[in-house]
Amino acid sequence: MTARPPAGLTVTGLHAAYDRLQVLHGIDLAVAPGEVLALVGANGAGKTSVLRSVSGLLKPAKGTVKLGGTDITSYGAEKIASLGLAHVPENRLVFPTLTVEDNLVLGGYVRRKEGGFAERRAEALALFPRLNDRILLAAGALSGGEQQMLAMARALMSDPSVIILDEPSLGLAPKVVGEIMTALGILRDKGLAVLLVEQNVRAAFKVADRVMVMDRGRVVAEGTPADLASDERVRAAYLGGSSTSSSGVAAPVTPKAGTAAGS
Amino acid sequence: MIDLLQLVFAGLAQGAVYGLVALGFVAIFSVREIVNLVQGEYAALAGLTAISAVGAGLPLLVAILVAIPITIGIAVLLERMTIAPVKKMTPLTSIILTLGVSTAVKALMLLIWGPEAKGLPTFPGSDIVLGGVSIRSQELWVLGVSAVVAYGVIWFYEHTVRGKSLRACAEQPVAARLVGISPRTATVVAFAVAGLVGGVAGIVGSPIYLSSWTSGLTLGLKGFVAATLGGLTSLRVAMLGGLGLGILENLVAGYLSSGYRDAVAFVVLVLVLLFKPHGLAGKSSAVRV
Numbered sequence: 001m002t003a004r005p006p007a008g009l010t011v012t013g014l015h016a017a018y019d020r021l022q023v024l025h026g027i028d029l030a031v032a033p034g035e036v037l038a039l040v041g042a043n044g045a046g047k048t049s050v051l052r053s054v055s056g057l058l059k060p061a062k063g064t065v066k067l068g069g070t071d072i073t074s075y076g077a078e079k080i081a082s083l084g085l086a087h088v089p090e091n092r093l094v095f096p097t098l099t100v101e102d103n104l105v106l107g108g109y110v111r112r113k114e115g116g117f118a119e120r121r122a123e124a125l126a127l128f129p130r131l132n133d134r135i136l137l138a139a140g141a142l143s144g145g146e147q148q149m150l151a152m153a154r155a156l157m158s159d160p161s162v163i164i165l166d167e168p169s170l171g172l173a174p175k176v177v178g179e180i181m182t183a184l185g186i187l188r189d190k191g192l193a194v195l196l197v198e199q200n201v202r203a204a205f206k207v208a209d210r211v212m213v214m215d216r217g218r219v220v221a222e223g224t225p226a227d228l229a230s231d232e233r234v235r236a237a238y239l240g241g242s243s244t245s246s247s248g249v250a251a252p253v254t255p256k257a258g259t260a261a262g263s
Numbered sequence: 264m265i266d267l268l269q270l271v272f273a274g275l276a277q278g279a280v281y282g283l284v285a286l287g288f289v290a291i292f293s294v295r296e297i298v299n300l301v302q303g304e305y306a307a308l309a310g311l312t313a314i315s316a317v318g319a320g321l322p323l324l325v326a327i328l329v330a331i332p333i334t335i336g337i338a339v340l341l342e343r344m345t346i347a348p349v350k351k352m353t354p355l356t357s358i359i360l361t362l363g364v365s366t367a368v369k370a371l372m373l374l375i376w377g378p379e380a381k382g383l384p385t386f387p388g389s390d391i392v393l394g395g396v397s398i399r400s401q402e403l404w405v406l407g408v409s410a411v412v413a414y415g416v417i418w419f420y421e422h423t424v425r426g427k428s429l430r431a432c433a434e435q436p437v438a439a440r441l442v443g444i445s446p447r448t449a450t451v452v453a454f455a456v457a458g459l460v461g462g463v464a465g466i467v468g469s470p471i472y473l474s475s476w477t478s479g480l481t482l483g484l485k486g487f488v489a490a491t492l493g494g495l496t497s498l499r500v501a502m503l504g505g506l507g508l509g510i511l512e513n514l515v516a517g518y519l520s521s522g523y524r525d526a527v528a529f530v531v532l533v534l535v536l537l538f539k540p541h542g543l544a545g546k547s548s549a550v551r552v
Contacts, residue, residue, distance in 0.1 A: 081443035093438035095431045106431050111442035112424055
């Protein structure tokens with residue numbers, strides 16, 4: 001995970017559409033190595049579309065996406081994965097009938113000819129030790145939290161410099177959400193650029209260095225967790241209700257959540 | 264009793280050829296949910312190509328080593344030309360599409376090789392009698408080669424990174440792309456495997472069952488029936504299904520009438536579709552190989 005030279009993610013003027021329905025109207029964002037940027041906002045705000053455009057699943061209509069110095073806007077998902085950007089998709093999408101081990105093996109698919117598999121595997125499992133006990137189970141037999149951990153470990157097997165995650169806390173117990181967010185903090189400290197899409201605002205604010213609030217395909221507010229948490233207008237309009245809808249965790253943004261981010 | 268054993272053994276050899284063709288159906292369907300009705304044609308094509316190569320003076324082994332890669336190449340080429348351009352592929356679309364392709368391939372084979380059935384020379388070896396059951400050496404070749412190839416294909420899908428990547432593609436296409444597995448490459452590899460097993464079936468069976476422009480139709484049907492036994496997604500069941508179907512056919516032909524031989528496959532197909540339709544009709548989200 002640290003072998004790859006650090007590279008950030010830069011998105012400029014991103015527009016995207018599904019057929020004729022335009023979902024993104026000019027998104028600008030940048031995530032530096034060693035930084036966690038959280039994208040928050042209600043359902044349908046376009047957060048997932050940002051991630052899909054970045055990882056090549058959705059062809060942007062306009063704008064550019066850069067990984068380090070490389071313009072990857074026109075690349076397909078397979079190519080982008082090989083360049084060091086890992087996308088942990090919504091709903092984990094582990095390979096259900098393959099074992100945990102095989103999921104990790106395939107996570108390293110783009111590095112299969114480069115060696116270093118054992119080191120990357122050890123590093124990924126160190127981050128989520130409980131996967132060790134499940135290593136020969138079919139991935140579909142894991143709990144939701146374990147599947148999330150596996151999806152992240154699988155992504156790390158490609159030795160990414162940028163990792164983007166779509167609602168990793170969805171449907172998970174608060175304790176597991178804590179473990180996931182702690183892992184993201186560790187990845188950040190290792191120098192990865194982390195782009196986190198989250199509806200669980202409290203969890204996101206704890207780990208994020210910066211937060212962007214999206215609404216209907218645009219970025220409507222931006223700042224440190226502390227800034228946004230103390231902005232009455234933003235709290236009332238965008239942050240108050242959205243966090244409770246997905247996770248069941250009552251999470252109104254409080255100054256405490258903001259200061260806990262601590263960065 | 265000798266009669267029974269004799270029929271069972273002959274059925275095993277015939278069934279091994281069906282099983283190989285069945286593996287081809289599964290090799291593709293478990294990756295892309297495409298029912299590839301060209302599968303039988305690979306066998307006819309490989310057999311006829313090898314016969315022509317032998318006719319041109321090549322030694323049998325060389326002829327085989329030429330015919331198999333050609334068959335694989337044609338399988339991949341046809342996929343690139345007819346399957347790859349289709350944006351939204353469903354099992355039904357694939358059936359209509361590949362039915363058309365298989366008809367065209369049959370017509371071409373008729374043009375090139377003419378209507379009559381031909382056979383490759385028998386592979387080296389001598390027939391044996393074991394406990395009163397006479398066994399043709401070619402039947403032993405069929406069984407031996409089929410066992411090796413079937414084991415190899417199953418091993419490839421279950422134990423190699425490339426094989427696992429094909430299964431991943433079938434289970435979670437989006438996640439497969441996100442870890443860098445190209446669905447295009449996966450499809451090409453699946454068709455290459457299908458061309459290989461079809462080609463081997465056509466060549467190893469040719470000395471006994473002959474090759475002609477229509478032989479792929481029968482083989483394709485029998486192989487398809489065997490493959491449906493495993494819901495088109497289980498390589499092991501497909502191979503065993505082929506063996507079972509071969510034995511059943513020979514028993515029916517031996518004890519009832521050889522006129523019923525080809526009806527057996529249809530009866531089995533109807534029974535499978537009536538009582539175990541899920542492999543075919545349902546989404547095979549849980550792919551077993």
